[in-house]
Amino acid sequence: MPNDDVILAVDAIHATYNHAITALHGVSFEIRRGEILALLGANGAGKTTTLKAVSNLLPAERGQVNAGTIRYEGADVTRRKPGDLVRAGLVPVLEGRHCFKSLTVEENLVAGGIGRSGSRAEINQDLERIYGYFPRLKEKRRTLSGLTSGGEQQMTAIGRALMSRPRLLVLDEPSMGLAPLIVQDIFRTLRKLNRETGLSILVAEQNSAVALGYADHATVLENGVSVLSGAAADLRQREDVRAFYLGQQASPAVKPAHLHAVA
Ligand SMILES: Nc1ncnc2c1ncn2[C@@H]1O[C@H](COP(=O)(O)OP(=O)(O)OP(=O)(O)O)[C@@H](O)[C@H]1O
Secondary structure: OOOOOEEEEEEEEEEEEOOOEEEEEEEEEEEEOOOEEEEEOOOOOOHHHHHHHHOOOOHHHOEEEEEEEEEEOOEEHHHOOHHHHHHOOEEEEOOOOOOOOOOEHHHHHHHHHOOOOOOHHHHHHHHHHHHHHOHHHHHOOOOEHHHOOHHHHHHHHHHHHHOOOOOEEEEEOOOOOOOHHHHHHHHHHHHHHHHHHOOEEEEEEOOHHHHHHHOOEEEEEEOOEEEEEEEHHHHHHOHHHHHHHOOOOOOOOOOOOOOOOOO
């Protein structure tokens, strides 16, 4: 019996590429409606693969989920096309920023609304709403995306996803390559969107310090396995997490037994 409070339930998934390379072998977590969950872990831990599995984008990369279940609003995601998931409100922003560089910022945003029903007036309303959250995009609305900064491209990619009116936004490393102040700005805006609209967010991040500062809960991946989950506030306090994931010295710097060594 699905729990209505849970928007996404990932249970013991295993995933491979080319039927040969095991990327995930035991990843579990749940996201409640209206919550931000941070997926943390080092390079290659399996964050991107998990997000692609959740969005049913693995088959496009010769990947597959071989065991376990992923349920979005109670339904098995592996049985639905990625486009159908977007229409159902599960909207990914993956793989860098993916803006159309030869389109303006506003054209990029409008492109995000194509495919959904809605009049021009509704699209304009959504554009204004997005500009309210990202004032810099309004300033740059007539600029070609290729001429905007990395931070503005990231905002454009998020804004374009918002045009699909998501209920669960799936974000891969929004901080990648951006200056700390811009990263804070983006996370603050995500938090505001979450608080004001109830948008649920799954965000993969290597920048654990920032992600734990804005998330409600977090799950840590190591070598394709989820090794630790908890409230972000609790994880921030834990010395082992501070030492191994936030780059701060704990005393004594002993790794707890349940956190496996990174090979
Ligand atoms: N398209 C692919 N084909 C084959 N193996 C892949 C593919 N994508 C990822 N992998 C492998 O799967 C494992 C998990 O990678 P993944 O990209 O999910 O990790 P990550 O935590 O997102 O790391 P990063 O931060 O570097 O993106 C790695 O061993 C990686 O080499």
